[in-house]
Amino acid sequence: MTSERRGGGSRGGKPAREFDDQVLELVAERFQVLAEPMRLRILNQLRGGEMSVGALVDATGGRQANISRHLSALLAQGIVNRRKEGVFAYYRIEDPKIFDLCELVCDSLQARLTARQHALGGR
């Protein structure tokens, strides 16, 4: 990210959007974490309850290092939680709202598809 002039204060013209921008950055960050198919796969697996890293590696078909990194990202965002037991690390969903997000997105995608079908004269 480079310049792109941020408003410096209440002076200097331009509408007041100072505070809102910080929120937008946080929101964008949250979306960013959900913008990876592999992370969504992991979350999808965790719907059934907590799983160890190894179990997620098996279930998703990813590499251990990669899964571990994705889990760290999800953990940093407070989307999952971690429980250590012996050598194992069990992850579980901490913020179930993300599934609502996914459902909303699916609704949108589906609506767009059916709209397209109609546009093509679909039944």
Added chain:
Amino acid sequence: MTSERRGGGSRGGKPAREFDDQVLELVAERFQVLAEPMRLRILNQLRGGEMSVGALVDATGGRQANISRHLSALLAQGIVNRRKEGVFAYYRIEDPKIFDLCELVCDSLQARLTARQHALGGR
């Protein structure tokens, strides 16, 4: 993106996740478009009704080329719509569900913050 073995069919072990993966990629794509502060700023502006590119440039403080690109991305995802009138191009929200998404995210973020405050002994 590189290898990461995709299941080839119903044979070869591993649970059946073939179809789901395609959906997850679409969902991730949608999240990706929403994962940019500037695009969220644009969408936020469009809440008040359709706006021309130039008006969005003024309102967001971005460069014309950049705003135009972001609008293209939003248009390609069916999130906004475009109306051409003379020399102007007016964009407007096509899929208002995205605001529900943003609200859900805000709820999550807020919940996480208050949880942290409590953890720190906040009142």
Added chain:
DNA sequence: ATAATATATTAGTATATACTCATACAATCA
């Protein structure tokens, strides 16, 4: 025709990040 304006696009650059392998770290067991 030329000029002026609004928008889109091309080309180039810088940064972010998803992935890999290899290795470090930590806990259990011989």
Added chain:
DNA sequence: TGATTGTATGAGTATATACTAATATATTAT
């Protein structure tokens, strides 16, 4: 103690993308 196993991390690479300036395209006015 060392060996084994599960997880995390360091280092390197490849790709995606957000940004910029400059230019192309299109519409209206002179």
